[in-house]
Amino acid sequence: MAKESFDKEIQFLRMLSLTNGAYNRKQYAERLGISVHTFDKTTRRLKEIMQTVVDPRSGSEPSKEMTDLVRFQYGETAEPMLLFLYRAKSMKETEVQRLSVILHTLQGSALTAMELLDACCADLPEELALPDEKTIRTDLKYLEEVGVIRKESGGRPYRYMLQQDVLTKLTAQEQLELYDFVDIMANTQVPSVQGYLLRDSLKKAIATSYPEQEVTEPFIYKYHYYSRILDEAHLYTLLSAIRQCKRVQFVYFPPKKPSSYSSQNTNPRFEREAGGHANRILPLEVVYDHQYGRWYVIGYQGRRGFVKFRMEGITQMEELDAVDAAYMLELKQQWAEASRYSWLVDTANTVTVQVRFFHPESGQRNFILDRVRLQGQWGTITPETDHTFLYEIRVNGTTEIKPWLRSFGSSCEVIAPHRLRQEMIKEWKEIAQYYESVREDVQLSDHDEIE
Template sequence: MARESFDKEVQFLRLLALAGGAYSRQQFASRLGISVHTYDKTLRYLKDMRTSLQPLSANQESDLTEGLRYNHYESADPLLLFLFRAKSLKESESVRLSLTITLLQDRELTAKELLDECSDNMPLDFPCPDEKTIRGDLKYLEEVGVITRCEGGRPYRYRAANDLVDHLSDDELLDLYDYVDVMANTQVPAVQGYLLRDTLKKALGKRGFSPETSETHLYKYHYHSRILDEAHLHTVFQAIRERRRLQFLYLSPKKGKNYASKNTNPLFERDTEGSDETTLPLLVIYDHQYGRWYLIGHSSKLGLMKYRMEGLTQIEIGDAVEETQFTSQLARAQEQLERSWVTDTLRPVKVVARFYNPDRAGANFIRDRVEAQGQWGTIREETEATFLYEITVNGIYEIKPWLRSFGSSCEVLEPAWLRKEMIAEWEEIRNNYESVREDF
């Protein structure tokens, strides 16, 4: 799949996940910045891609949201995994590697034996591989741990690396699946976890377990956006490791445009909503509050730059810089971000808040959450019913939603102007509710 096409599919699925069926075709296409014809073509492409991995029913095929997001509790599969699989390999490679892994499931084969088997079993629409291609596939699959080389001399024999799954009892396999399921839905990055979860689910199916066996956790904590944005992580981390600049078209989320096509045809050339950026990537930061990834970079003209990962399109790796330059810019960025709640670099502000313990017996979920999420802030006891939380952060705009999320269990004490802002916001909320009839 072309890089530009993958950008479009990512933004398409992001908008679908966030809006569901709230937009008409015209509204959906307008928000993406594409024509209705391109919208229809993209939707058909995604449905064809999804169907190639798991057939959909007639009802699922006819409905927009259900056709792609057919099971809420398995939403990671149709919205994410099939897209990552389709992006990662050419169609011919996908067919050839799948056939290779299948042939090595129950047998030990040499490269030449595998070549003969592939030549006999490859679909007629695809060319038969040569020995060099097969050996390259075997080397790649061995490096990523999918297959293993058997003991003995030349010619080397290979088999599928199923020891982990095969040596587990049914109960152990179920426990492992449950653990991976929880971790994939609560930890970042998550795509590799979802892929492992998918593999374990198939292993359970081969042992005769029904699909309902694996659906024990009905609550899934994840954001579609943050998982989709993981498509950029491999490229970004590669650039950071190699100290290379990144070039990309940046579409600011504040402007409401999610996608811009490359102007390859001069007859249809038009100005894009985004800006062409060149930056030296330094850090990647994840915001748990909103499920957002941020790229922190350095621009030779503008200095420290912060980008929402969802706005990055048409990413390309550029030239390398000296290690001393990269190290100095990284140290400067870490110094500026030292007191950032997420990425803010405004002047430091001391924030003091009073938290109220729950008025009931049992776990103190207020205290537990402050300890878990309060970062470098300090806690000191005030009374049996309250405790004080103090932290110095760069600005209050990123910590403010966190404080507000505690509702009546949090009272801001300092700074005074922030306390007045919080009072005004809660007054506005109260006024909105005063107009509702008591017997509503």
Template sequence: MAKESFDKEIQFLRMLSLAGGAYSRQQFADRLGISVHTYDKTLRNLKEMVTVLQQDLPAEQGTELSEWLRYNYYESADPLLLFLFRAKSLKETESIRLTLLLTALQTQERTAKDLQDLCSEQMPADSPLPDEKTIRGDLKYLEEVGVILRVNERRPYRYKAANDLIDQLTDDQLLDLYDYVDVIANTQIPSVQGYLLRDTLKKVLRKRGFNPEATETHRYKYNYHSRILDEAHLYTIFGAIQQRRQIRFLYLSPKKGMNYTSQNTNPLFERESAGTSDCILPLRVVYDHQYGRWYLIGHHARMGIKKFRMEGLTQIEEGDAVEEDKYAEKLKQLEAQMKNSWVTDTNRAVKVAVRFYNPSRSGANFIRERVEAQGQWGVITEESDSTFLYEIEVNEIYEIKPWLRSFGSSCEILEPRWLRKQFIAEWKELRSYYESI
């Protein structure tokens, strides 16, 4: 799939999952900045993706696109939108060729020449036949990602599927591993690789006669399906950070309501881009658990430290490398500015003092436990049997404010005074909503 196409599919699926049937075809296309014809074509491509990815499954295990977009969580344990990663960056011929290679290596060891002959025999008639260089490139890629192993050190090299770990596990051990991966994939960040591993284990269990869905005893509510899509950018960005490279991209601010803009490849239909082209040195990636958002923070040559919501990044490309000393200098500058950041804020530090009220009933003190777990570097001081103080110096209050507000009547703002007045005004406004009519 072309890089631009993948950007489009990401934003298309994000809107499809979050908005559901709220938009008409024309409204959906306008929001994405594409034509209705492109909308129909993209939807058709997504349906074909689902069909191709499940072509080896029996009919009862297949899934229509509409099933991937169900809102009843307990009828579908698989996370929404994950299937796009299985098709990411693979052309149709690559997908067919890699499938043939992996299938052949499951049963016996083979050389590159053997695999080339096999592909030539089994490739569809309308697909180009691969040469030996292409097959060797595929084998190198599969070896690098750990899917296959080279079994000898002398030419001609022979390869086999890397199934030793799975094959050596007993049924009970495999079920335990599946349960563990299921829990970790649903609770850790990032999670896409865990879900892909879980899918592989599902296939192995089915081959052994088990039904993974029937043995599942837990369900995990996935509140932010769309953040899985943003993980597509993580590996490109982390690679650029490791190599100390700049990245270029087109940024579409989520505040502007435009989710996607196509590249101007046809001069007859060229138009002004709705986004902003940027080039930065990526320094850090931050995940905000409260809102399910990824942030990219980097250094801009003209504007210094800049922050971007990951969902607005499109058309990402690697740029020039920078010297290690320069990178270390910019990273040190960022760490100094983010020393007191609740999430990503780099503005001036403010001291916040809060009085928390313990629950009146006996049992677990969930207020205290939550403050201890989520309060970061804040200091807790005992005040009385019913209250305790919490103090923290944090960059601005905009990121910590929703957290404080979520405690409701169990939280009283003491400092700063202007924040206390804001909370008083907010609670008065809420109270007015419940006054008798």
């Protein structure tokens, strides 16, 4: 797989999603740490990928500008556009052609690696280099790992066949019910990319039974977090490294860095300083932040101890050597104790936060209390009056809990600690200033008058 290209395209799509076409070509290239020529080449590459995965029945126009294609509207969210990168997998053209021939050949019966090699040599275009036996066996191992094919029981030579029982042994109605379940789970749970890809496979199978009916679009979802899908590219690599007790290395771009990517230097004449920092860690845990849709990886890094990285800044990830399982378990136990009172991943000093919440107006459902019960983690709730209740929790620092408290608006009053209360007062005063009149002597017309 073209790993560098995949990292670059992930950051490219993230930039388009977040800025929504606000930058010109030069500004995009500078922010990404690439040349304008590379920016144009990446744009063409993504358009070519999109043309191969856009459903012609959907009415989408592959020729539209990339900045328009990543603008999420309610009517477009049933097909998250960022998924087209995963469908293409940033494979080289030779890989795409070869895997297509292998899967097409296995449609009829189970075959050996040598029989598939003969099929590739016969069916691949003349301009492409012919594969050898090692290449075919590598492809078969990859397809087996991702669950597309399976190895039949028996001795050598091993025979491979398509893994499609879930599609062939279900009735049309059962396939439709399975599709609806996968559709709901992929749009409401994390991780979601594999669910979306499974949904696409089910949709193709259902189309043979319901060719004229729009039975596969019963729900429409508003998708808010673009990074959630893009960062899943690193998720399974990290989970695999954690299971196997392996170290990983990567180049990291902190959120406050002016650039989010830097191309690998291949020509020494044009070598320049990279914008990211090389890191080598032993990953211990992956954490998802539901409030902001972000993934974090927790690791151990020698002298620095426990470290935390937002996965949106990770590029060029590679697995390294393995460590002793007992050592890994000990570090996990130490991290569990250090993060015992972390609202998310903060490891600052533990403080007790006390908050007064106000009930909504009488007659309304007490959605404030319901939300605090659902999201308040290990905090305790104590009724105070008919109109208020108290919430108390011990947390490591107040940085991570503050946005959650702020989201309640006037229904929440911070009592302690005093420093957090003063920070909230200061922030609300700043927000109030945004709504003050620019000029006091400006006369508003009748239709502009604010009630």
